[in-house]
Amino acid sequence: MSSAGGEACGPRIIVALDVPQARLAVDLARRLDPRSCRLKVGKELFTASGPVVVESLQKLGFEIFLDLKFHDIPNTVAAACRSAAGLGVWMLNVHASGGEAMLVAAREALQSTSRQPLLIAVTVLTSLDGTDLAALGIASSPREQVLRLAALSARCGLDGVVCAATDLSTLREQFAPGFLAVTPGVRPAGIDPGDQKRVTTPRQAIEFGASYLVIGRPITQAPDPHLALTALNEEVNASKVFQ
Numbered sequence: 001m002s003s004a005g006g007e008a009c010g011p012r013i014i015v016a017l018d019v020p021q022a023r024l025a026v027d028l029a030r031r032l033d034p035r036s037c038r039l040k041v042g043k044e045l046f047t048a049s050g051p052v053v054v055e056s057l058q059k060l061g062f063e064i065f066l067d068l069k070f071h072d073i074p075n076t077v078a079a080a081c082r083s084a085a086g087l088g089v090w091m092l093n094v095h096a097s098g099g100e101a102m103l104v105a106a107r108e109a110l111q112s113t114s115r116q117p118l119l120i121a122v123t124v125l126t127s128l129d130g131t132d133l134a135a136l137g138i139a140s141s142p143r144e145q146v147l148r149l150a151a152l153s154a155r156c157g158l159d160g161v162v163c164a165a166t167d168l169s170t171l172r173e174q175f176a177p178g179f180l181a182v183t184p185g186v187r188p189a190g191i192d193p194g195d196q197k198r199v200t201t202p203r204q205a206i207e208f209g210a211s212y213l214v215i216g217r218p219i220t221q222a223p224d225p226h227l228a229l230t231a232l233n234e235e236v237n238a239s240k241v242f243q
Helices: 022-029 041-047 051-059 074-086 100-109 130-135 142-155 165-174 202-208 227-239
Strands: 013-016 038-042 063-071 093-096 118-120 161-162 180-183 210-217
Touching: 013 022, 013 118, 013 227, 022 041, 022 051, 022 063, 041 051, 041 063, 041 074, 051 063, 074 093, 074 100, 093 100, 100 118, 118 180, 118 202, 130 210, 142 165, 142 227, 165 180, 165 202, 202 210, 202 227
Parallel strands: 013 038, 013 210, 038 063, 063 093, 093 118, 118 161, 161 180, 180 210
Antiparallel strands: none
């Protein structure tokens, strides 16, 4: 497809604040611009600092993707999603491998909230490849497993999925443009991929069909995070998708 996630709006880059303290997260956020990005609060930061860090970042004007990847029995996940919605977050996620009952429970829990966040499902982590899936007893390739879990998520009424950009071309052929694709494992050309195995550049990810890009270390560990973010936004906007 020639467009990336028809319902995507606002900044396309989500900066991953994978730091151990609220103070560090807030200091980083103050070096960024809420008009140019959203922020991701994940397990490390939320476990260390709790809801207060979400509130602190929101006070700076940022929309928050709460990346806690809920995966439990349906009632527990539904309750967790309601609590997350109560924080006023923009987006939250669950694991698609939790199954249909869990996904439906999460969606229904959010429908009763006053400010309903986007709900997306994690398919296959970008740190996993075919060998890793085989070790887990999954005979499918990463792409096949992504498509299977994306189809389940769509049937359950979720807003989209988290997947590697390398899986997007097939996904975009099978789902409507409004089905969001949030893509981690994005690295500028020449940057060490770290613990990610299935990576692409920001421009490639957008052209493959990503709605939003989750980018952490290339921004947060840069000497000037604002300058790094600006350069990445320029790369995204230079994509032929926006021509």
